Amino acid sequence: MNRESQPGHIDHIKQTNAGVVYRLIDQHGPISRIELSRRAQLAPASITKIVREMLDAHLVQETEFQEPGSRGRPAIGLVLDTLAWHYLAIRIQPGAITLTLRDLSSRALEEDRLPLPVTSDVPLLQTLQTLVDAFFIRHQQRLERLTAIAITTPGLINAASGVVHRMPGYDVEDMPLGETLAQRSGLPVFVQHDISAWTLAEAQSGASHGAQDVIQIVIDETVGAGVISGGQLLHKSGRALVEIGHTQIDPWGQQCYCGNHGCLETVASTSSLLQLAQQRLALQPDSPLHQQPLTLENLCRAAQQGDRLAHDAIAGVGHHVGRMLAMMVNIFNPQKILIGSPLNQAADVLFPAINSTIRQQALPAYSRDLELVPALMSDPGTLGAAALIKDALYNGHLLIKLLQG
Numbered sequence: 001m002n003r004e005s006q007p008g009h010i011d012h013i014k015q016t017n018a019g020v021v022y023r024l025i026d027q028h029g030p031i032s033r034i035e036l037s038r039r040a041q042l043a044p045a046s047i048t049k050i051v052r053e054m055l056d057a058h059l060v061q062e063t064e065f066q067e068p069g070s071r072g073r074p075a076i077g078l079v080l081d082t083l084a085w086h087y088l089a090i091r092i093q094p095g096a097i098t099l100t101l102r103d104l105s106s107r108a109l110e111e112d113r114l115p116l117p118v119t120s121d122v123p124l125l126q127t128l129q130t131l132v133d134a135f136f137i138r139h140q141q142r143l144e145r146l147t148a149i150a151i152t153t154p155g156l157i158n159a160a161s162g163v164v165h166r167m168p169g170y171d172v173e174d175m176p177l178g179e180t181l182a183q184r185s186g187l188p189v190f191v192q193h194d195i196s197a198w199t200l201a202e203a204q205s206g207a208s209h210g211a212q213d214v215i216q217i218v219i220d221e222t223v224g225a226g227v228i229s230g231g232q233l234l235h236k237s238g239r240a241l242v243e244i245g246h247t248q249i250d251p252w253g254q255q256c257y258c259g260n261h262g263c264l265e266t267v268a269s270t271s272s273l274l275q276l277a278q279q280r281l282a283l284q285p286d287s288p289l290h291q292q293p294l295t296l297e298n299l300c301r302a303a304q305q306g307d308r309l310a311h312d313a314i315a316g317v318g319h320h321v322g323r324m325l326a327m328m329v330n331i332f333n334p335q336k337i338l339i340g341s342p343l344n345q346a347a348d349v350l351f352p353a354i355n356s357t358i359r360q361q362a363l364p365a366y367s368r369d370l371e372l373v374p375a376l377m378s379d380p381g382t383l384g385a386a387a388l389i390k391d392a393l394y395n396g397h398l399l400i401k402l403l404q405g
């Protein structure tokens with residue numbers, strides 16, 4: 001066994017048990033110690049010990065509550081204490097960075113959204129360090145309870161090592177983002193792909209909450225996916241991503257920047273949609289779209305109002321994404337598919353196109369009861385990073401650090 005990556009057996013059990021107890025209190029609080037013991041399948045003495053440590057670390061607190069079905073004296077229950085600890089949630093997007101100080105309920109306390117220039121003489125890692133330092137200086141009166149940093153970014157990422165191998169738009173090669181910020185701040189740092197983190201956020205408290213098998217597709221400047229299989233995010237701690245943007249959808253399609261032809265991204269990204277609409281518009285001089293700037297908002301509105309050109313262009317994206325999804329449905333057999341996209345503004349056009357293609361092309365037994373729904377968060381902001389923190393509390397990884405003080 002690799003001693004570097006595997007915690008000792010007893011420590012690992014302690015970490016897992018603490019995570020389970022924390023999650024149960026979050027999901028069922030106020031909850032009595034007896035009920036916790038029953039749900040966690042842990043001995044009452046173990047619950048007493050774990051809860052005492054959590055009380056000391058200001059992670060949970062006691063409250064009086066009326067147990068269901070009881071008319072006697074109020075019982076003592078446990079709820080989370082979410083105010084005692086803060087963390088910094090960061091989202092990197094092409095051209096911009098958002099830094100949010102949050103408490104453990106995910107409530108935003110401070111937020112700065114700043115430009116992140118694509119071309120710069122300064123290496124990106126250095127710029128990011130400077131921006132984090134500046135955030136700490138600006139908000140230094142609120143930092144004494146700071147406990148961790150979580151970052152989401154597009155690109156090719158190793159979530160386990162915190163290395164960003166590639167980042168679209170930036171000159172990045174094997175950037176040790178997690179380790180650098182951890183050394184500088186002395187805090188644990190969690191790094192994850194933007195779409196994987198959003199998928200996790202929707203599963204924790206969004207449109208896929210409670211579902212065990214989910215596919216989430218994001219249609220934006222790029223096209224990507226996150227998969228929850230058996231209640232777990234696929235590829236959570238590795239280098240891999242559910243890469244769908246560069247799957248060939250049209251063998252005779254235009255060349256993609258990856259070198260392939262007819263990738264999903266060449267026919268279903270928002271920029272390819274706008275490009276297509278622009279080309280078709282030139283052939284239709286009487287379209288009302290000529291009277292307004294060609295933006296996604298206007299295209300979606302026109303499609304919803306029945307404009308043929310806008311309708312067909314957006315339905316086309318739906319059919320292309322539907323073909324990809326039909327293959328994924330046959331592999332993962334999900335209960336739910338979530339769509340996160342600015343094109344959800346034309347959901348009445350996009351969703352039927354996706355749905356009909358899946359139903360035509362996937363196994364009927366798999367597609368029959370499938371639900372296709374919009375993601376709850378139209379723009380997750382730094383809530384993806386917040387989901388990484390919650391996940392690290394639920395699996396005990398970050399929790400054990402807070403318990404040890």
Ligand SMILES: [Zn+2]
Nearest residue numbers: 246256258263
């Ligand atoms: Zn490609």
